[in-house]
Amino acid sequence: MHVLVAVPKVTLYPIILLLFGLGDPAKIAFGVLHGLPTVAIMTAGAVRSLKPIYRKAALTMRLTPRRYALRILLPGVAPEILASLRICFAFTLLGVLIGEMFASAHGLGHLLMQSIGVDDMPTVMAIVILLFLFAGSGSVALLAVINRLNK
């Protein structure tokens, strides 16, 4: 999973296109490819750093794996999952936009490439600013939620 984070994922785009074809499935897959590894790594790290007493308590109470996951594991790693959501929010957007830039007939990524091609800089800047405002406000909102839950 760490390897997947380190690999420049744009190099995997031709493989994604061969697997999913042109259009929405490819750009969704590319977005998932960007966001999923980070969430998985942060969640796995949080699970490994969970206090051993929780696992011992679960064993003592003879909890099923499902109950252990739902009642102890997930609540225990919830702060890290929310933190990973902030990163996933940005990375997934990046993946979807890059996917649209190369092989999509619709979307802001496609429009961005089209505008660059015809030297329509006002439209390019308009898209950049809108994405900046969306990503920025989303990140701030998630941080506020995380801070409130951590209190």
Add this chain to the structure above:
Amino acid sequence: MKRSPVQRLADIAALSLLLIAGWEALSLLIGVRVLPSPPQTAQRIVAALTQPDFLRDITATGQAYVIALVIAMLGGVTLGLLFGG
């Protein structure tokens, strides 16, 4: 030292004004053809948001993004719980 919400808002406003001023200065320096100025960009945003094609593109990106985000989060948490345990 904890800052009050009003102080934080003032900080954000000051930083935003600084960024916009810097953007305007850069636009004047390198030319509006390369870097449109803030008022030009604001005008273009307002015009674009009234165009059906632009709204269609925003919707297309938004739909793909929401689906990708949900899959990434659910898949990532599931894999993380499996690999971490």
